[in-house]
Amino acid sequence: MNFLKYSSFFLIIIFLLNAVLAQFPEVTVEISVDRMPEKERADLKTLEQKIPYYFEGYEWFENTYGIEIPLKISMFPEAVSTSGFERVFTSRFLITNEAADLRFFEKSFKFAYNSNDPLMHSEMIHSLTSALDFYAYMFIAGELDTYDPLGGNNIYDKARDIATRGQTSQRPSGWKERLRDLEEIQGLRDYRLAKYYYWNAIDNIDQGKPDAVKIAIDEMLKHLDRMFDINARERNTHIFLDVHARDIAEIIRKYGTPEQLDEIILQDPDNEAIYKKLGTQH
Structure with a gap:
C-alpha cells in the first residue's frame, strides 16, 4: 500500500511539473504519408507521435509569464533516400500557432530519421530536432513580443545561434533560409x-x-x-x-x-x- 501511495504521489508530482513546463501544452502533428513506401509510412507515423512530446515535455525558457503556445505542424514527405546509415526525407513543412497569425512554411524540408531514432534535446545540430528547436524559439519570441515591446529579442538570439551553427553543420540545407526568415521578422520593428x-x-x-x-x-x-x-x-x-x-x-x-x-x-x-x-x- 505504501508503495502504491508513494508511486501515485510521484506521478502527481511529475504531472504537475510537466504542466509547469508545458510552454507548448498542445502540439498537433500530422504527417501525410501517401507518397511514401510502406516501411517509411509506419516509421513516419511513429515520428508523428513523438514530436508532440518533444515540444511538450521540455522547459524551453524561464517562463515567468506562464506563456502557453499551442502549435500545429503539418508535414508532407515527398521523397526519401538513403545516405550511408541515414535515411533522409524531403518534405513540405508548415508550422503555425493556434491563431495562425504566425506561420512558417518550407517547401523542401530535409531531415534524417531512422527507425526508432529517439528525439533528444541536444546542443549538437541535427537536421530534424534542431529545426524543431529553431521554430520553438521563433514562436516563443513572437509570443514574448506581445507581452513587452520587442520582448522576444533574447529568444530570437537563441534561434539565431541554432541557425548559425546549422549553416556550418554536416547538413546545412534549409538553415540559410531559416536565418533569413529570423532576420526579417526580428528586423520588422x-x-x-x-x-x-x-x-x-x-x-x-x-x-x-x-x-x-x-x-x-x-x-x-x-x-x-x-x-x-x-x-x-x-x-x-x-x-x-x-x-x-x-x-x-x-x-x-x-x-x-x-x-x-x-x-x-x-x-x-x-x-x-x-x-x-x-x-x-x-
Missing part, C-alpha cells in the same frame, strides 16, 4: 510593436481601462502606418491583420473613434468590408 499594442489594448479591456485602450489603438495604428510606409504589402503584418481584423473592428467600435476606424481601413483595405461592417456604431 513596427510590425512587432503593432502586435504588442494590439494585445496591450486587449489587456486594458480586461483590466477595465477604456482610456488606455484608445491610446493602445493609436499606438498600434502608428506602427502599422510606419510599417506600411516601408512596405505596403509586408507579408507578416498582413497575415496578422487578416487573422485579427474582426477583433480590431470590434475594439475600435466599442473603445475607439471614427477616425481610428478610417485609419485602419486606409492601412488595411483588404479587410475594409469587415471593418465597415463590424466597426461602425449601430
Whole structure:
C-alpha cells in the first residue's frame, strides 16, 4: 500500500511539473504519408507521435509569464533516400500557432530519421530536432513580443545561434533560409510593436481601462502606418491583420473613434468590408 501511495504521489508530482513546463501544452502533428513506401509510412507515423512530446515535455525558457503556445505542424514527405546509415526525407513543412497569425512554411524540408531514432534535446545540430528547436524559439519570441515591446529579442538570439551553427553543420540545407526568415521578422520593428499594442489594448479591456485602450489603438495604428510606409504589402503584418481584423473592428467600435476606424481601413483595405461592417456604431 505504501508503495502504491508513494508511486501515485510521484506521478502527481511529475504531472504537475510537466504542466509547469508545458510552454507548448498542445502540439498537433500530422504527417501525410501517401507518397511514401510502406516501411517509411509506419516509421513516419511513429515520428508523428513523438514530436508532440518533444515540444511538450521540455522547459524551453524561464517562463515567468506562464506563456502557453499551442502549435500545429503539418508535414508532407515527398521523397526519401538513403545516405550511408541515414535515411533522409524531403518534405513540405508548415508550422503555425493556434491563431495562425504566425506561420512558417518550407517547401523542401530535409531531415534524417531512422527507425526508432529517439528525439533528444541536444546542443549538437541535427537536421530534424534542431529545426524543431529553431521554430520553438521563433514562436516563443513572437509570443514574448506581445507581452513587452520587442520582448522576444533574447529568444530570437537563441534561434539565431541554432541557425548559425546549422549553416556550418554536416547538413546545412534549409538553415540559410531559416536565418533569413529570423532576420526579417526580428528586423520588422513596427510590425512587432503593432502586435504588442494590439494585445496591450486587449489587456486594458480586461483590466477595465477604456482610456488606455484608445491610446493602445493609436499606438498600434502608428506602427502599422510606419510599417506600411516601408512596405505596403509586408507579408507578416498582413497575415496578422487578416487573422485579427474582426477583433480590431470590434475594439475600435466599442473603445475607439471614427477616425481610428478610417485609419485602419486606409492601412488595411483588404479587410475594409469587415471593418465597415463590424466597426461602425449601430
